[in-house]
Amino acid sequence: MATFTERMALVSVLWLALCLSGSWAVDKSNFKTCDQSSFCKRQRALKPGESPYRVLLETMELTNTRLTLQLINDNNKVRLLLELYRLQGNITRVKINELKPLKPRYEVPDVLVREPPTEPLSVLSQDENGVVLSLGAESQRVIISARPFRLDIMEGHDVLMSLNSRGLLAFEHLRMRKDTFSYKVTSTVASVWDNIKRVFSSQAEPEAENKEGADSANQAEAGKEEEEKVEEGMWEETFKSHSDSKPNGPCAISLDFSLPGVEHVYGIPEHAEPLKLKTTDNGDPYRLYNLDVFQYELYNPMALYGAVPVMLAHNTKRTTGIFWLNAAETWVDISSNTAGKTVFGKMLDYVQGSSETPQTDVRWISESGIIDVFLMLGPTPKDVFSQYASLTGTQAFPPLSSLAYHQCRWNYNDQEDVRSVDAGFDEHDIPYDFIWLDIEHTDGKRYFTWDPHKFATPKEMLQGLQEKKRKMVAIVDPHIKVDNNYKIHNEIRSRGFYIKNKDGGDYEGWCWPGSAGYPDFTRADMRAWWASMFAYDQYEGTMENLYTWNDMNEPSVFNGPEVTMHKDAVHGSWEHRDVHNLYGLYVQMATAEGLIQRSGGVERPFVLTRAFFAGSQRYGAVWTGDNAAEWDHLKISIPMCLSLGLVGISFCGADVGGFFKSPSSELLVRWYQTGAYQPFFRAHAHLDTPRREPWLFGPENAALIREAVRQRYTFLPYWYQLFYQAYRTGEPVMRPLWVEYPQDPATFAVDDEFLIGRDLLVHPVTDEGSRGVTAYLPGKDEFWFDIHTFHKHNGAQNLYIPVTMSSIPVFQRGGSIIPRKLRVRRSSTCMEHDPYTLFVALNARRTAEGELYIDDGHTFNYEKKEFIHRRFSFANNVLSSVNLMPDAHFTTMSWIERVIVLGATKPSKITLKTADGEESQLEFEFDPSMSVLTIRKPGMNAGEDWNITFK
Structure with missing residues (x-):
């Protein structure tokens, strides 16, 4: 039978869950002004x-x-x-x-x-x-x-x-409290020192009171005047029912x-x-x-x-x-x-x-x-x-598959539910790469475990996904159930790895498991141990296609002050108040290291975190937390991710559809259309919301969602190249317009549209019932081509765009070349060897350039220069591919199946010259009404030198 404390913990958790599932807004009284x-x-x-x-x-x-x-x-x-x-x-x-x-x-x-x-x-x-x-x-x-x-x-x-x-x-200098014994002794020393100084003042050096040997006396002396007017909250303070002692x-x-x-x-x-x-x-x-x-x-x-x-x-x-x-x-x-x-x-x-x-x-x-x-x-x-x-540091270079679509909710019920959802995506021809499991997949909220009834054979489940070239993410949170029958808890306790309370005992708080301990991730030895727990022989039932999600790592403590840890908790020599904002970074750091170690240092990890700090970009992705199915939450996802990109964290996204509440079909479609053009693309929903897999809102909405997701997959080569650039340079993947147009004041406050790299401009539809949006197209001498219609628009203008429910206003910058894969399959891995289509958008000077980056998509072998990095250039009526890294080595089976030139004029003939010197004439089509030139099946290998001459 559960103890009274255990029952109260459970009541607290259930009460919080009830609050979460209701329509209440945030209770601001729980958080300090x-x-x-x-x-x-x-x-x-x-x-x-x-x-x-x-x-x-x-x-x-x-x-x-x-x-x-x-x-x-x-x-x-x-x-x-x-x-x-x-x-x-x-x-x-x-x-x-x-x-x-x-x-x-x-x-x-x-x-x-x-x-x-x-x-x-x-x-x-x-x-x-x-x-x-x-x-x-x-x-x-x-x-x-x-x-x-x-x-x-x-x-x-x-x-x-x-x-x-x-x-x-x-x-505010450190000092001793005036009513303590140590303060009185030190103050006495200070008085004695004053007398000594008076006696020997003629021999004293200038500013002698700050010389070695007098420091402690002077600290007490320095604080005398201030200590006479002690203000509330200086040595302890209370917020609601919580008291924060401040020994320093x-x-x-x-x-x-x-x-x-x-x-x-x-x-x-x-x-x-x-x-x-x-x-x-x-x-x-x-x-x-x-x-x-x-x-x-x-x-x-x-x-x-x-x-x-x-x-x-x-x-x-x-x-x-x-x-x-x-x-x-x-x-x-x-x-x-x-x-x-x-x-x-x-x-x-x-x-x-x-x-x-x-x-x-x-x-x-x-x-x-x-x-x-x-x-x-x-x-x-x-x-x-x-x-x-x-x-x-720069953004961690993610596995290619993690840039594709992720399907999540709290929670998929069991292995049969996972199998059914997976099959549903195939049935409705919607690609996805990752399916996610929230806290209910564990054995009683004990992380690194599986529910023995609902997920009895996790390897079988993972193997089924792997056969389809798909993957899974399972949650591992940093609050550990206090349970003597739980291996992880016993190990952490026996090694002394828990954070301590101010009295020296293990700090405990309430979270999803009830009473929980919190590992001290500020300790390198604790992080090393945590990383070792992801080994396949430790985290039973796992395979190489299982990745990790760290939630609740602020840390979240349901019965703590402001739903977090007491500031006077202790991490070795330091108080929690000193290290608080680092905690989430350390959790993600240790988890990412665990995923790397389990593969012998071969495989790139994917780890999502909710809490983060400066430097978190080195360890994976973040998302904007528990948002709501409201139009304003859709709108705010854009500036929230833009702000993160500006400070190094490019791999950002928001829960598609909203975590709390239930979206209308219109809002859900618009959110998919927006999320498809944000770096981290994941649908997620609260436990108590109705199911919202993409096909559950009728065939018309399923078709709209399918098209948005498929657009994401066609652009994966561009996303991947941009993340490689972010890894190399620190430049954000999703960026405000002013980053590329820093001298145009009209861009400085724009946050309802954004650039992906420098060459794609996206203005999502984020208003209910919208029949049109106005997009600012920057650049006085720029052209912008609608990626759907190929219409050309001049820059430096506000362009009104009529929209329907199928509209996703996206423009390619004139002067750019973007490689895409138009054969969309059920996952990104299935598209590995598929051919590319080059979209060449000419500027006013009739030039364009772009890049293509290819590697194996998942290992660290790129650090050994096992990759292809090429530049495409169009100038003087010649389209060419040159190697940006001649000392790199990698081969690809992918080829160029199509070249589409926007803003073109009709040539009399087109000639291809390959690396071996062979020349051939290419067939083409030209649409004079749109100035679009299409070359079909030129057949060049994507990793080789070639040039195409337009005459």
Whole structure:
């Protein structure tokens, strides 16, 4: 019989499930506002003005690559150490920490891919007002002003960025509580030291109170004045029924950044917000704190499942970025001197000769840790992507099949249900690559297990999928059922791998299994053990076509504060408050490593995660969490994924159809049409929603969904090449228009359409009952070709597009060549050797170019240069294929079965010349009404050199 505690845990879980299945919106009272977060409230109460910090110029030390200076707070005499580095690639790093903290402060590990390489620094000038340093690139300099402290980065006569220009630097030093024994002893030492100093004052050196041996006394002394006015929440605080003890006291940090000339800033995901970030003067700041927020509210700066503390700033002249490397709860305030001004108001300023330069000011506030900020100075958007990638790595190169369509729900009931759904896709001629299993597939929510009745023979199920060249994903969450008969729990407990509570015992909370423990993924030995559990002899019933999904890894704790872990839980030497936003990254890291290890390092993993941080792109895909079957949720999926792409996470998608509630047939169709053109393409639904496999909404809607999914499959070669590019360069796959058109202000706030790479523009239909959409086609001298009709449209215009239910407005840029596979089969693997069709869209200069990347689609052999990477070019009436990597080696059975040239003129003849020198004349068709030229079955191998001449 279950114990009372077990019954209460079950009641709690069932109650939550009931809440989830209802029509309730998010209960915002479960989550803090800035005013309810004591450190945010304290820091935000500081108003712009003269900073209490000044630079002690006599402490300056300069090596070839590192500048250090001490800052002193004139209010409390606490000193800070500022370090400045010039990094390779036009990045400046600024670190600020206490000079002599009572104990070490947390510095984020494992996010940077390496210690960033540095470049030389040199002093240009120095006087009593400050120091000027050369950054050695394009006349860039750093000006450090002494009274008060301020740091400006300049290029020529332009200020690119200023730090502490508003005087909002704040650094709550570690101290001892005044009513503790240790504080009283240290205070006594401080008094004795004061007397000694008075006696020997004539012999004392200047600033002797900061010399070695007096540090602890001075920390107590420095805090005396502040400790007399202890504010609520400094040493402990309560939110609802939860109390947060703070044995280290207040330790928040804050710094402001000013961005002259900037009106548009982006990034800091994850929020259900437009692409362009709004000002926060009249509301809460944006919050970065990984939380399980079911049925999240749109257009709200509340925290969601992931947190990437990276912001991009853009104007017509430059793109820059700020990377705030801190894993604690963080709030970001944004102010602008142009906020609220209408277009007319801005024009009036211009007519009246207003000299006010637009400016955006950003303040970062974190609960603990140090200030460690990377200033990425561009100057172009792609430079910033490269700079950030050099710090945190690039998007993991996924298996080709993971870019295809995924079918999921909570939950497919049993093996027969899986078989039936799989057969349904074949019956209705809809391709898919992955079918997913949620938590109900396990034996009583015990991960790494299978329900012995519903999934009694998982290998048989997986083998059946493999025979069709399909795959499965099963969920493995990081909350572990506390059960003495559960091997995983016993192993973690015996090895001491659970996170501890503040009293030293194993931390326990409630999640789907009831009472659960939480493995300490911040430990490398714990991650190594977790990875070993994915071995085929450990995770019984698994095969190479089973992949993994990490959910609930914020971590989600149903009975915890804000549905997450208590901040005073302990990870070794650190509190959970220090590491919170890293937890999900570590879970995905360990899981991905497990999938790699099980194959002996041969196979690329696929791991989806809900929680993420900077650097998560190295380990797989993310999705936007538990959305709802509402039109506004469909719309917001676009800017949410665009924001993630800007900060390195290209492999993003939203639950097609909406997780909660039930979509109308129109909404479902439109969501499939949108999802087919987003990087991660998965349908998913809540346990209590009606089934919604694509054929359940009638034959007409099934046909529309089939067409959307098939379009995705035809473009898989293009998606794959773009993900290879993202892996190599850090450039986003799905990107805002301004990334490719950085000097066109009309693109800066567009987030209802997007580019895939640089050559496909997509404007999904996201309004109910829509009969038309207006798409902005950028580029003054550009052409854009409708991929369905081949109609040509000029750029730099707003184009009204009438739509029906079958419409997916997609345009190919003139000047591009996109390879597609038009023979769609039941899975991407079945299409491996199928031929390509080249779509050549000519620009005004009658030129075009594109790329094709081919490898085996699933192993790491591309690292051994086992791939094909070719460039297609059309110029001077010659279409050619050249090898971009002559030292790479791979062969393909695929050939070119068709070439379609858009914007063509009719030639008199077309001649093919292959690598062996053979020439042949090709047959063609020409449509003069559309200027479309089609060459059928030219027959060239896709991996060889050739050229086609048009005469």
